[in-house]
Amino acid sequence: MIVDGAAPSALHPPLAPARPIRTRLVLTVAGFGALTLVTCVLAPLVGSSSINLRRALDTSIPFAVNVDAQILFIARLPRVLAGALVGAALASSGVVFQALLRNPLATPFTLGVSAGASLGAMLVIILGGTLAVGPWSPVPAASLAGAGIAAAIVYGLANGPRRVMSTTVLLLAGVTLNAFFSALILFVQYLADFAEVYRATRWLMGDLDVGGFDPIVAALPLIVVATVIFARLPAALNLMGVDPDSASSRGVDVPGTQRWAFFSASLATSAAVALAGPIGFIGIVVPHLVRLLVGVDHRIVLPASALFGATFLVLCDLLARTLLAPVEIPVGVVTAIVGGPFFLWLLVREA
Amino acid sequence: MRLPLGLALALLLTIGAACRNAAPPAPARAQRIVSLVPAVTEMLFAVGAGPQVVGVSSYDHFPPEVEKLPKVGALIDPDTERILSLRPDLVIVYGSQTDTEARFKKAGIRIFNYRHGVTDAILGTLDTITALGAATGHEAQAREVVVRMTTGLDRVRMRVAGLSRPRTMLVIGRQPGTLQGIYVAGGSGFLNEMLEISGGQNVFEDLKREAVQPSSETLLRRAPDVLIELRAPQPAGDYPAGDLGVWNTLASIPAVRDHRVHLLVGDFVVVAGPRLAEGAEAIARTLHPDAFK
Numbered sequence: 001m002i003v004d005g006a007a008p009s010a011l012h013p014p015l016a017p018a019r020p021i022r023t024r025l026v027l028t029v030a031g032f033g034a035l036t037l038v039t040c041v042l043a044p045l046v047g048s049s050s051i052n053l054r055r056a057l058d059t060s061i062p063f064a065v066n067v068d069a070q071i072l073f074i075a076r077l078p079r080v081l082a083g084a085l086v087g088a089a090l091a092s093s094g095v096v097f098q099a100l101l102r103n104p105l106a107t108p109f110t111l112g113v114s115a116g117a118s119l120g121a122m123l124v125i126i127l128g129g130t131l132a133v134g135p136w137s138p139v140p141a142a143s144l145a146g147a148g149i150a151a152a153i154v155y156g157l158a159n160g161p162r163r164v165m166s167t168t169v170l171l172l173a174g175v176t177l178n179a180f181f182s183a184l185i186l187f188v189q190y191l192a193d194f195a196e197v198y199r200a201t202r203w204l205m206g207d208l209d210v211g212g213f214d215p216i217v218a219a220l221p222l223i224v225v226a227t228v229i230f231a232r233l234p235a236a237l238n239l240m241g242v243d244p245d246s247a248s249s250r251g252v253d254v255p256g257t258q259r260w261a262f263f264s265a266s267l268a269t270s271a272a273v274a275l276a277g278p279i280g281f282i283g284i285v286v287p288h289l290v291r292l293l294v295g296v297d298h299r300i301v302l303p304a305s306a307l308f309g310a311t312f313l314v315l316c317d318l319l320a321r322t323l324l325a326p327v328e329i330p331v332g333v334v335t336a337i338v339g340g341p342f343f344l345w346l347l348v349r350e351a
Numbered sequence: 352m353r354l355p356l357g358l359a360l361a362l363l364l365t366i367g368a369a370c371r372n373a374a375p376p377a378p379a380r381a382q383r384i385v386s387l388v389p390a391v392t393e394m395l396f397a398v399g400a401g402p403q404v405v406g407v408s409s410y411d412h413f414p415p416e417v418e419k420l421p422k423v424g425a426l427i428d429p430d431t432e433r434i435l436s437l438r439p440d441l442v443i444v445y446g447s448q449t450d451t452e453a454r455f456k457k458a459g460i461r462i463f464n465y466r467h468g469v470t471d472a473i474l475g476t477l478d479t480i481t482a483l484g485a486a487t488g489h490e491a492q493a494r495e496v497v498v499r500m501t502t503g504l505d506r507v508r509m510r511v512a513g514l515s516r517p518r519t520m521l522v523i524g525r526q527p528g529t530l531q532g533i534y535v536a537g538g539s540g541f542l543n544e545m546l547e548i549s550g551g552q553n554v555f556e557d558l559k560r561e562a563v564q565p566s567s568e569t570l571l572r573r574a575p576d577v578l579i580e581l582r583a584p585q586p587a588g589d590y591p592a593g594d595l596g597v598w599n600t601l602a603s604i605p606a607v608r609d610h611r612v613h614l615l616v617g618d619f620v621v622v623a624g625p626r627l628a629e630g631a632e633a634i635a636r637t638l639h640p641d642a643f644k
Binding site: 047048049063064065066067069070071074075076079125128132137138139190193195199202203207209210211212215321325326327328 | 428530534563564565567569570573600601
């Protein structure tokens with residue numbers, strides 16, 4: 001793997017990029033950012049019904065009786081915002097997990113965080129828990145708890161008392177835990193009544209219709225914290241992507257970076273799954289597509305993936321809510337139908 | 352934790368073909384009955400065949416007598432061995448349980464095939480009760496039940512005749528504490544028919560499915576005048592008191608604005624069984640309180 005624009009060093013002079021990294025970063029972020037912005041501005045204007053925008057923004061009509069305003073501000077804007085946040089969180093977590101595990105097939109769901117989250121949500125849906133935690137309603141709260149427990153188990157397994165974090169153990173433990181939790185999910189569903197099983201299955205397909213800003217406000221702090229950590233990772237991830245040992249010799253705190261990468265990506269994934277359910281394919285399709293477009297430097301790939309992930313999910317959700325209106329298509333089904341074949345094409349094309 | 356099967360099936364069979372009850376062949380009077388279908392168990396007890404029931408599904412809770420009977424699994428996990436050990440001469444299965452059906456036929460046990468109706472669902476329920484009466488030797492009582500139900504439904508119809516029909520939404524599922532995962536009764540199935548009889552007009556009448564999952568945009572756009580959440584009594588803790596308050600977010604919905612968001616709790620509103628008329632009356636009382644004063 002060629003690390004374009006890696007940190008300079010006497011032994012390993014950086015490959016001369018066409019443009020300095022700062023310029024490329026600005027150009028990429030500006031380009032992808034503009035795309036995201038346009039999508040997020042236009043997406044709320046389209047929906048399963050048509051709204052009168054002038055009426056929606058007319059403040060002389062009381063909000064309580066202004067259907068157009070309510071559709072715009074309660075039904076559509078939160079949905080687009082949730083889509084952008086979840087898309088960005090999952091896509092960037094995908095990038096970080098792929099770099100951390102040094103495995104191009106890693107997704108935000110590989111290490112069992114989402115399976116833990118799903119198990120938590122399933123238990124509350126099926127057993128009927130009522131415990132709301134702060135701004136989190138019962139199902140997302142349980143989902144967050146499940147994600148936290150799963151992440152803690154995987155982390156605990158990968159960090160033995162007398163050894164540093166092993167990404168191999170991390171990957172194997174994560175995959176095993178994922179399968180284990182998935183089996184528990186099936187077991188819980190098997191014991192439940194049909195109606196709950198249906199609701200639970202629907203939850204697994206993902207849903208961005210969060211019905212207001214409150215759930216977004218609840219998830220936002222976690223995603224912001226994860227993003228702040230993400231911002232400090234790319235240079236180290238670049239070097240570790242080549243070889244953790246040589247990265248170490250170049251002054252990278254490898255165990256520290258691995259810990260922060262694991263923590264931040266797990267945090268972002270947990271928040272995204274708690275908010276909208278485990279929406280698949282974004283965490284793998286978006287990073288790979290972005291790498292095709294901008295190369296492999298994580299300083300560029302990470303922000304570009306976040307922005308493109310936001311765009312991609314907002315567009316998929318636009319299809320989900322309009323194609324069969326007034327009936328909805330689960331957004332996870334749309335991302336899979338759009339993302340699956342696309343990813344296969346990428347695989348064949350790259351092979 | 353458990354919702355009754357009527358609602359469960361309503362959710363499962365959203366894309367089901369319209370089907371009617373298949374009458375069992377050779378109606379010899381069954382003496383030992385195993386029912387895998389809670390709605391049918393309820394019908395059996397209603398027609399007086401309760402003492403002949405020797406086993407019920409794991410989801411059976413009504414009438415209270417069933418709690419003492421052996422539980423033998425349900426739609427996906429019928430315990431063949433357990434059922435055979437009860438030496439039944441009639442097993443009531445779901446229309447989709449073809450494997451189970453074949454197994455009992457091989458054992459020479461008669462099968463009653465229950466199909467959950469989507470079109471003319473209430474008529475289908477009445478037909479099922481009649482057929483069960485014939486299969487269990489309680490023809491006269493079955494006829495009585497059917498007459499009682501039909502009169503009950505007619506009484507509700509007459510109470511609301513000529514009254515304006517509020518545009519109504521029947522919510523049959525919602526994620527607690529949120530406006531997510533909302534399921535409403537669509538334009539087919541017994542809930543839609545009950546609403547019709549109760550003098551309401553389903554805002555999702557045009558969607559010919561039993562259950563529909565609308566987005567909040569669709570909810571706002573359909574703007575129902577009355578919103579009724581139907582819940583099975585269990586799980587008791589599933590929805591905390593005051594949970595209906597989440598609807599206040601969608602303030603432009605007339606039902607929310609005019610404080611016409613209601614909650615109806617009880618099996619009788621969600622099971623397509625002998626208590627349909629009671630269910631219809633409960634909905635009618637909610638929609639037209641003045642008509643029942």
